Amino acid sequence: MSKTVHEVDLCVIGAGSAGLSVAYGASHLGRSVVLFEREDMGGDCLNTGCVPSKALIKAAKVAHDRRHGSEYGIAPVEPDIDFKAVKAHVQGVIDQIAPVDSVERYEGFGVTVITEDARFEDEKTIVSDSHIVRAKRIVVAAGSRASAPPIPGLADVPYLTNESIFQVSTLPKHLLIIGSGPIGLEMGQSFRRLGSKVTIVDIAEPLGRSDPEHAKTLIEALKSEGVEFRAPVKTKKVSKTARTFKIEFEDGEAITGSHLLVAAGRAPNVDGLDLEKGGVKYDRSGIQTDEALRTSNPRVYAAGDIAAGKGGLTHAAGFHAGALIKNLYFMPPGLGGMFAKATTNRMPAVIYTQPELGNIGAGHNDAAKTLHFDFEENDRSIAERDTVGGLKLYLDAKGKVIGASCLGSQAGEIINTVSLAMAGKLKLSQISGMISPYPTRTEVVKRTASSNFTEAIFGPKARALAGFWAKFQ
Ligand SMILES: Cc1cc2nc3c(=O)[nH]c(=O)nc-3n(C[C@H](O)[C@H](O)[C@H](O)COP(=O)(O)OP(=O)(O)OC[C@H]3O[C@@H](n4cnc5c(N)ncnc54)[C@H](O)[C@@H]3O)c2cc1C
Numbered sequence: 264m265s266k267t268v269h270e271v272d273l274c275v276i277g278a279g280s281a282g283l284s285v286a287y288g289a290s291h292l293g294r295s296v297v298l299f300e301r302e303d304m305g306g307d308c309l310n311t312g313c314v315p316s317k318a319l320i321k322a323a324k325v326a327h328d329r330r331h332g333s334e335y336g337i338a339p340v341e342p343d344i345d346f347k348a349v350k351a352h353v354q355g356v357i358d359q360i361a362p363v364d365s366v367e368r369y370e371g372f373g374v375t376v377i378t379e380d381a382r383f384e385d386e387k388t389i390v391s392d393s394h395i396v397r398a399k400r401i402v403v404a405a406g407s408r409a410s411a412p413p414i415p416g417l418a419d420v421p422y423l424t425n426e427s428i429f430q431v432s433t434l435p436k437h438l439l440i441i442g443s444g445p446i447g448l449e450m451g452q453s454f455r456r457l458g459s460k461v462t463i464v465d466i467a468e469p470l471g472r473s474d475p476e477h478a479k480t481l482i483e484a485l486k487s488e489g490v491e492f493r494a495p496v497k498t499k500k501v502s503k504t505a506r507t508f509k510i511e512f513e514d515g516e517a518i519t520g521s522h523l524l525v526a527a528g529r530a531p532n533v534d535g536l537d538l539e540k541g542g543v544k545y546d547r548s549g550i551q552t553d554e555a556l557r558t559s560n561p562r563v564y565a566a567g568d569i570a571a572g573k574g575g576l577t578h579a580a581g582f583h584a585g586a587l588i589k590n591l592y593f594m595p596p597g598l599g600g601m602f603a604k605a606t607t608n609r610m611p612a613v614i615y616t617q618p619e620l621g622n623i624g625a626g627h628n629d630a631a632k633t634l635h636f637d638f639e640e641n642d643r644s645i646a647e648r649d650t651v652g653g654l655k656l657y658l659d660a661k662g663k664v665i666g667a668s669c670l671g672s673q674a675g676e677i678i679n680t681v682s683l684a685m686a687g688k689l690k691l692s693q694i695s696g697m698i699s700p701y702p703t704r705t706e707v708v709k710r711t712a713s714s715n716f717t718e719a720i721f722g723p724k725a726r727a728l729a730g731f732w733a734k735f736q
């Protein structure tokens with residue numbers, strides 16, 4: 264069969280968060296675009312990542328809230344969990360968003376969408392079973408998948424990943440999870456709340472890179488709901504009998520469960536792309552790129568999870584796409600240093616457990632000074648009896664906000680406000696000058712920033728000055 268030949272401006276491999284955004288931007292600038300997707304449009308985020316996980320988290324929260332009403336005068340009840348209906352809710356949410364990422368919508372933008380597996384033929388040609396695409400520019404946005412840690416026996420057992428966990432036919436009786444990163448914690452709490460017994464295993468201290476106080480409080484909160492942790496622990500072997508998964512530890516102990524979820528990090532989808540033929544350098548961490556996302560082949564760029572050391576989050580993929588559109592069409596990196604950087608020191612990340620844990624920018628170790636304000640002192644939090652956590656703003660020696668950590672309900676929304684302040688390079692005085700509607704949890708942003716000026720506003724000098732002027736009025 265002869266292949267259809269396309270001569271285009273841009274060829275994008277992968278219709279996930281990164282690839283879709285690049286294709287959208289380029290097509291709206293009138294460029295000719297071919298977009299390859301071998302599985303589902305929308306990639307990981309829509310189909311097996313952010314969207315189903317957040318939908319499941321919501322269902323689990325509804326179940327949890329039913330069990331906890333007495334402090335508000337509402338009698339708690341043990342909810343009936345219809346797991347099939349929970350899964351239908353999750354799928355329904357995916358289905359509702361799917362048209363936004365669909366072949367039809369992108370074809371409406373003028374993008375040629377090819378639903379086939381793509382690979383390099385040479386440095387400027389991408390091929391699939393029935394197409395040949397010669398492109399001036401190529402963006403590889405092929406994403407990542409769950410990686411399997413080198414635990415003896417793991418490869419021989421039918422473990423779950425983010426691709427299969429949302430498809431399990433029945434609610435796991437006892438879900439074992441390897442990995443206490445965002446996936447392990449979000450899924451662990453959700454399945455616990457839906458009625459599973461959950462044990463999370465990690466080789467390292469959970470949330471070891473987060474603010475230690477916030478990390479400890481979150482893990483304690485999960486434990487108080489019955490999520491069990493075995494961490495840090497070295498795993499010796501994984502095995503399976505007819506109905507049971509078994510994890511044996513090096514200390515001689517072992518645990519068994521009905522299901523096993525592996526959430527121990529990601530591996531870039533570099534296999535099968537024939538990157539060597541494209542002159543694109545890569546290693547186990549992904550495709551090597553410079554700050555403009557350009558690879559070792561100057562006409563080829565990488566974006567999203569597959570860009571080594573730069574991906575991992577949907578909004579990072581979106582940030583990459585924004586930078587790429589500038590670099591591809593307005594500020595080519597080859598023309599000097601004006602290109603848009605795809606790296607930033609203010610990338611936020613949020614774990615959507617309850618309480619949520621959000622962070623942005625530098626961590627506690629890099630701060631010259633830390634300001635904090637706890638939800639215990641926030642009226643909305645008190646009114647809702649939801650006072651766990653608070654906000655910490657990390658400052659450099661000049662008092663500039665270089666990062667933040669927030670633990671508590673709506674931490675993601677609160678980090679959003681900090682993100683805006685950092686994007687606008689706002690000074691603490693400007694942040695404390697904002698008027699926050701009362702009573703909101705986000706008021707903590709203003710209150711944390713204002714705490715830097717408490718001494719200046721109410722200290723001895725200010726008191727003396729106020730006393731002096733009072734004499735004349
Ligand atoms: C359970 C889970 C929850 C998550 N929750 C969040 C969250 O709450 N917030 C957040 O910011 N991030 C979250 N993430 C991370 C987020 O999903 C990813 O960072 C994001 O989806 C990466 O987008 P991408 O475009 O780089 O890759 P992907 O979405 O993986 O898209 C790559 C696409 O390329 C296709 N592809 C690969 N190879 C080829 C080929 N050779 N030919 C054609 N097509 C190909 C794939 O089929 C895929 O559709 C979560 C991830 C998981 C797993």
Ligand SMILES: NC(=O)c1ccc[n+]([C@@H]2O[C@H](COP(=O)([O-])OP(=O)(O)OC[C@H]3O[C@@H](n4cnc5c(N)ncnc54)[C@H](O)[C@@H]3O)[C@@H](O)[C@H]2O)c1
Binds near residue numbers: 464
């Ligand atoms: N809310 C969010 O933004 C969100 C939610 C889910 C996933 N994600 C993204 O998806 C990606 C994957 O998340 P993840 O949780 O799988 O990965 P991760 O890399 O964040 O965490 C993996 C965990 O597995 C542990 N681990 C590694 N090897 C192990 C072993 N042999 N035995 C036991 N534990 C081991 C690590 O110590 C680590 O704690 C990340 O990029 C993350 O940012 C984001």
